Amino acid sequence: MAPRKIIIDTDPGVDDMLAMLLACSCLPEELEVVLLSITYGNIDVQNCIRNAISLFYHIEKEIAWRKSQGKPIGFDTIRKTKPIVAVGPEHPLTDDMLMADYFHGRDGLGGIHESHPHLSPDDTWKSVLSAAKNSDDPAMSEIADELAKKDALFTPSHKPAHQEILRLLRENEPDTITIVAIGPLTNLALAASEDPEAFLRVKEVVVMGGTINEPGNV
Known part of the structure; x- marks a missing residue:
C-alpha cells in the first residue's frame, strides 16, 4: 500500500513544531510529507x-548523534523524500493580522x-525567505537551487507556497x-482562487480550526 501523501500548511509555533516532528518521525511506508507550506x-x-x-537543523543534529552512538538513525520519511519548504x-x-506572540513568544518558540542562540540554525532560513520574496529573480532561483544541492533534509523552493501546492496537485493523481x-488558510485560499480545478484534485483538507465561544483551536 502506498504511503499517504500530505502537505502541511503551517505557521510554526510550539504546537505546529511538534506536529511536524511527529510527521517527520513516521515510517516512510506510512506517510510522505511532500511539502511544508509556510504562512x-x-x-x-x-x-x-x-x-x-x-526543525530540520535539530533533526540533522539528532541524526549525527545517533550515528556517532551506533544507534538506528530513524527519520526515514524525510531522509527519503526531503520535503519541499515554500x-x-x-x-x-483582507483583515488585519492577529498574532499569538503573547502565547508562543515573539519568535513562536518562547x-x-x-535566549539560546546556539540552538538556532545558520542563515540558511534567510536565503529561503529571500528566494520566496523574489521568485521572479533568476539570482534567487539559483540560491534556492544551490541550497537544494546541499546535504539537507529539505528542498527549498523559490516559488510561492500556493503555487507549489497547485503544482503538486497537478503532478499527482x-x-x-x-x-x-x-495555520491560517491564506495559502489554500490563494491556491483555490488561482486554479480551482487543480485544487479540487486534493483528496481532503484537514483543518485545525478555531472555536466560537472559547479561545484557541480544536
Whole structure:
C-alpha cells in the first residue's frame, strides 16, 4: 500500500513544531510529507520560516548523534523524500493580522532563538525567505537551487507556497494528497482562487480550526 501523501500548511509555533516532528518521525511506508507550506499566523512569516528550518537543523543534529552512538538513525520519511519548504504571504488577504506572540513568544518558540542562540540554525532560513520574496529573480532561483544541492533534509523552493501546492496537485493523481492545515488558510485560499480545478484534485483538507465561544483551536 502506498504511503499517504500530505502537505502541511503551517505557521510554526510550539504546537505546529511538534506536529511536524511527529510527521517527520513516521515510517516512510506510512506517510510522505511532500511539502511544508509556510504562512504567517502565530507570529510573522520570517520567524515561521526560521522555526521550520530549525526543525530540520535539530533533526540533522539528532541524526549525527545517533550515528556517532551506533544507534538506528530513524527519520526515514524525510531522509527519503526531503520535503519541499515554500513560503507564503506575510499578511491575510483582507483583515488585519492577529498574532499569538503573547502565547508562543515573539519568535513562536518562547524566545528560544534569543535566549539560546546556539540552538538556532545558520542563515540558511534567510536565503529561503529571500528566494520566496523574489521568485521572479533568476539570482534567487539559483540560491534556492544551490541550497537544494546541499546535504539537507529539505528542498527549498523559490516559488510561492500556493503555487507549489497547485503544482503538486497537478503532478499527482487526483485524490492522493491530503492537505493538513494547521495555520491560517491564506495559502489554500490563494491556491483555490488561482486554479480551482487543480485544487479540487486534493483528496481532503484537514483543518485545525478555531472555536466560537472559547479561545484557541480544536
